[in-house]
Amino acid sequence: MPFKTISVIGLGYIGLPTAAVFASRKKQVIGVDVNQNAVDTINRGQIHIVEPDLDMVVHAAVTEGYLRATTRPEPADAFLIAVPTPFKGDHEPDLSYIESASKNIAPVLKKGDLVILESTSPVGATEQMAAWLAEARPDLSFPQTHGESSDIRIAHCPERVLPGHVLHELVQNDRVIGGMTPKCSALAISLYKIFVQGECIVTNARTAEMCKLTENSSRDVSIAFANELSMICDKLDINVWELIRLANRHPRVNILQPGPGVGGHCIAVDPWFIVSKTPEQARLIRTAREVNDSKPQWVIDKVKLALAEFLQANPDKTAREVSIACFGLAFKPDIDDLRESPALFIATEIAATHSGQVVAVEPNVQTLPDTLNKKLSLNTLEQALTESDIVVILVDHKEFKEAKSQIFASNHIVDARGLISN
Ligand code: SAJ
Numbered sequence: 001m002p003f004k005t006i007s008v009i010g011l012g013y014i015g016l017p018t019a020a021v022f023a024s025r026k027k028q029v030i031g032v033d034v035n036q037n038a039v040d041t042i043n044r045g046q047i048h049i050v051e052p053d054l055d056m057v058v059h060a061a062v063t064e065g066y067l068r069a070t071t072r073p074e075p076a077d078a079f080l081i082a083v084p085t086p087f088k089g090d091h092e093p094d095l096s097y098i099e100s101a102s103k104n105i106a107p108v109l110k111k112g113d114l115v116i117l118e119s120t121s122p123v124g125a126t127e128q129m130a131a132w133l134a135e136a137r138p139d140l141s142f143p144q145t146h147g148e149s150s151d152i153r154i155a156h157c158p159e160r161v162l163p164g165h166v167l168h169e170l171v172q173n174d175r176v177i178g179g180m181t182p183k184c185s186a187l188a189i190s191l192y193k194i195f196v197q198g199e200c201i202v203t204n205a206r207t208a209e210m211c212k213l214t215e216n217s218s219r220d221v222s223i224a225f226a227n228e229l230s231m232i233c234d235k236l237d238i239n240v241w242e243l244i245r246l247a248n249r250h251p252r253v254n255i256l257q258p259g260p261g262v263g264g265h266c267i268a269v270d271p272w273f274i275v276s277k278t279p280e281q282a283r284l285i286r287t288a289r290e291v292n293d294s295k296p297q298w299v300i301d302k303v304k305l306a307l308a309e310f311l312q313a314n315p316d317k318t319a320r321e322v323s324i325a326c327f328g329l330a331f332k333p334d335i336d337d338l339r340e341s342p343a344l345f346i347a348t349e350i351a352a353t354h355s356g357q358v359v360a361v362e363p364n365v366q367t368l369p370d371t372l373n374k375k376l377s378l379n380t381l382e383q384a385l386t387e388s389d390i391v392v393i394l395v396d397h398k399e400f401k402e403a404k405s406q407i408f409a410s411n412h413i414v415d416a417r418g419l420i421s422n
Pocket of ligand 1: 120
């Protein structure tokens with residue numbers, strides 16, 4: 001077998017599940033992360049991130065001796081780089097994590113090794129990674145200079161799994177394999193076939209990079225269309241949820257759902273990687289980002305309006321006596337991930353500016369991040385409905401859908417998800 005030992009660099013939302021799944025197929029896996037705390041947690045058989053069933057898979061992999069974490073790279077037959085690729089303040093991609101991962105693994109590379117970049121990356125990042133590796137190891141040959149006879153094989157194989165369904169999608173999804181040469185692709189396929197049941201489709205590295213960016217930009221543009229419609233319909237006094245339901249009856253129309261904005265760590269970031277490379281051409285992609293990014297403030301303004309209307313209808317009350325409940329803080333339904341969440345941003349802003357009480361109902365989390373505790377407190381659904389004057393629906397969690405008629409009975413509702421109007 002060509003892969004006795006596999007190393008995964010970056011043990012986050014993609015790297016850790018990937019490492020655990022290789023280990024579950026009885027491969028020796030070395031996980032590498034700069035975060036000592038994450039490394040220690042994993043070596044205890046526990047996890048530092050939230051993903052259904054991942055705890056069990058990691059626990060089994062560690063206790064059976066197939067997965068081990070460390071902060072310093074060790075020799076392996078294949079290296080998968082799954083580190084963050086955020087953007088800088090000006091929306092320019094920040095490749096510094098890929099650069100330091102490349103420089104860290106370079107000393108342990110040997111002839112015949114495969115290096116795969118899995119991180120979502122701007123076009124050209126794989127070639128850049130190959131250049132960093134070659135610079136650090138002039139004694140080895142690389143595909144950019146030696147083609148099919150290179151010592152090291154390099155490919156870009158972007159991750160495409162949906163948070164909350166990672167373990168299932170890692171195995172079932174088709175995989176785009178962008179080798180720097182056909183032999184690089186062939187070796188990458190033989191690695192992924194250890195656990196991937198979906199099809200592995202070969203292309204080149206640049207197309208694979210653009211493919212991942214295109215998938216998330218396509219979704220961002222579609223959501224922006226829905227969000228723009230919601231703002232248009234609000235002006236025209238039309239129920240956008242009914243409108244979309246009706247339009248979607250057309251056999252070739254499939255509009256997505258408006259919401260309080262686009263959250264998560266991918267869809268709100270990746271389109272900028274296209275815009276930064278081709279700013280003059282990527283007009284629609286940029287505008288979609290701007291539309292989606294404007295939606296949280298639009299919702300906050302709606303809450304302010306609801307408060308003004310409430311005070312007008314209840315002249316005996318002051319703002320300090322008005323209680324607001326925010327339903328949902330996660331970045332999308334039925335998960336507990338609060339990172340990059342427009343719902344959390346909106347709830348925090350309301351708590352910071354409203355003089356009365358602001359509570360949040362979030363059935364998927366037990367405690368709020370320390371930074372929020374003073375301004376925002378968690379409440380149960382029942383208590384929030386009894387005690388609040390204004391209800392703001394930010395996430396359509398299943399618990400809220402089940403309590404739809406109870407919520408509907410509230411007098412003042414700002415419904416950013418169409419929970420009750422849908
Ligand atoms: N959203 C809406 N309306 C919709 C659909 C989504 O407002 O109709 C919002 C969600 O509430 C959320 C955001 O968009 O705030 C993103 O959620 P999502 O479920 O669309 O996507 P993510 O970020 O969880 O995962 C995406 C996936 N990409 C695509 O579906 C094209 C996933 O397959 C990728 O692997 C992942 O990004 C990634 O890691 O890039």
